[in-house]
Amino acid sequence: MGAADIPAIVSNVQPSVVTIFTGRGGLGSGVVYSEDGLILTNEHVVRGSRDVEVGFADGQRVAATVRATDPIADLALVEAQRTGLPAAKFQPALPRIGELAVVIGSPLGFANTATAGIISGLHREIPGSASSSQSLVDLIQTDAAISPGNSGGAVVNSRGEVIGISEAYIPPQSGAVALGFAIPAATAVKVADQLREDGTADHAFIGLGLAEITQPIASELGLPDTLGALALSVQEGGPAAKAGIRAGDVLIRLDGDKLTSPEDLLAALRTRSPGQTVTVEFRRGADTQEVKVVLVARPAP
Template identity: 70%
Template sequence: MDRHHHHHHHQALHAAALGCAVLVAVGGCTAENGTPGAEASAQVQGDDSTTASASAPASAASGGGAQGEAGQGQMSIPDIVEAVEPSVVTIFTDEGLGSGVIYAEDGLILTNEHVVRGNDNVEVAFADGQRVSGTVEATDTVSDLALVRADRSGLPAATFQEGLPRIGELAVVIGSPLGFENTATSGIISGLHREIPGSAATNQSLVDLIQTDAPISPGNSGGAVVNGRGEIIGISEAYIPPAAGAVALGFAIPSPTAVQVAEELREDGRAEHAFMGLAPGAITPAIAEQLDLGDISGVVVLSVSPGGPADDAGIRPGDILTSIEGEQLSAPENLLTALRQRSPGESVSVDLRRGNDTRTVDVELADRPPADR
């Protein structure tokens, strides 16, 4: 029920964010070949690499109708890898290595903060074998993202998807765990708004991730999770290896979050995070039953930072937040999105339920303390 609800809510979001995708479905966006929309341009990029064979353009053209119908424009996995591989780099530090994604053609590279932590200077290796020095330009421990400036320009910047992916969508993970060559694994998007198990209490950055069943090895961290159109849908974050009875879980920072943080870091070297001092969780059927909630939607407060804004406002673990500034909350994503639009120092009004009791509290947002990871 919960997933179903998210899914619909999400599709509405998706449609709004990617109006173009809707047009493709009715044969719109791709009709004017001169000016392909974002949807079409990623596909065109991918097709460029296949134009060597004479039949490719024809089949692409004839297949366009059917693909357009589904609003997808899927490329084959080898084509996706070929298209995106040049935009994925390996980052070497004194301690080890990770991956990164070319954010801007002038040498700006997006990676995980934990990949470069403790380093001012790194080495960046590109798909064509060239290795150059790079400097760590800005980091954000909260979202676990960092910008590295590589000493090289004219780079193939990756294309980032504007909205969130859909559950069940193809996911191809591209990184370079051995530092010698890019590796690719594939699977599907298996969940949205997930958190790395056990991270909520200690690390509030990792609470709104995309989950995929494509394996992500540690060296892939900071690399790309890509959709069937060759767009980045997430920055690889972590991988939980199959334990007894557990399935492979890969996590990624969603592309809208990654782009927003990257832009803030690029602007002035730091990302501001309006901080509420609580860890939000989705209301799962199990939680609803446990707290006897019936069919209430909202976000459950998993933990509250002592002395933080939520604590000061009297919010307690187990409270259900139902709206913020009048906007209904149906998933942790809604809360995080609402917070992203606000600045530290602002006050927001929050409606909450505690048992059968409903109340409205004002929370004065703070800037997230750097230590609060």
């Protein structure tokens, strides 16, 4: 299906995409999750807010309450005082690179804005993000324009199915051209269903504080390169500590898959569940060791 289908896609999906207004003048986007008023958006859109307003494509604007949030996945559920809503259709299967991607949201407050491009990449992590956020991993990349205000809105395919929730972009001043990122629909649906059920979402936890390996750190620790995830701190009594991992160890593989950065480890954990056992390979000085780690549920902050 080609560009001629985009107007129909936008027309069909726009009623399921909303604008979220916070009490401090901020705004973002959201996607209708259920016909009884639940809206899925990013946690960072509603952070610090309890009461918000939701604007719909038909011009109606209603009061809403932040029902549950999950900062780990950067997702939240907002309950709008309106029913009979057109719930979006989600497609949990990952798209293929090169597929059509249409982004719908409210960039800079321009409601019902649509941009289009393709899926540019899968399983992306934003480099250096692990030190400040655990959400910018295992993302879908698109060249369809994503701007401030798009956060929480929809990325849809040629069938009008939501394949991702707009999450972030790399600004042009960083030298980027059309680098936008979205949370995959499978992650969004899994977290949203858990938030709807009991207000919380489970995430696998290994009990490590991570750091990027810079060249000076590599030289100081006598490492052959800067690849891997440095265990900067180890939670006492946590999964990693019980397995024998210490601060200063460098994790290089998880279940046989290479870890080139802290973001790689966070992305790998995103696909695991509490209670699951993983095999971790790490360097300690000149030695390489392998241990079994039993993951647990991330403790409440």
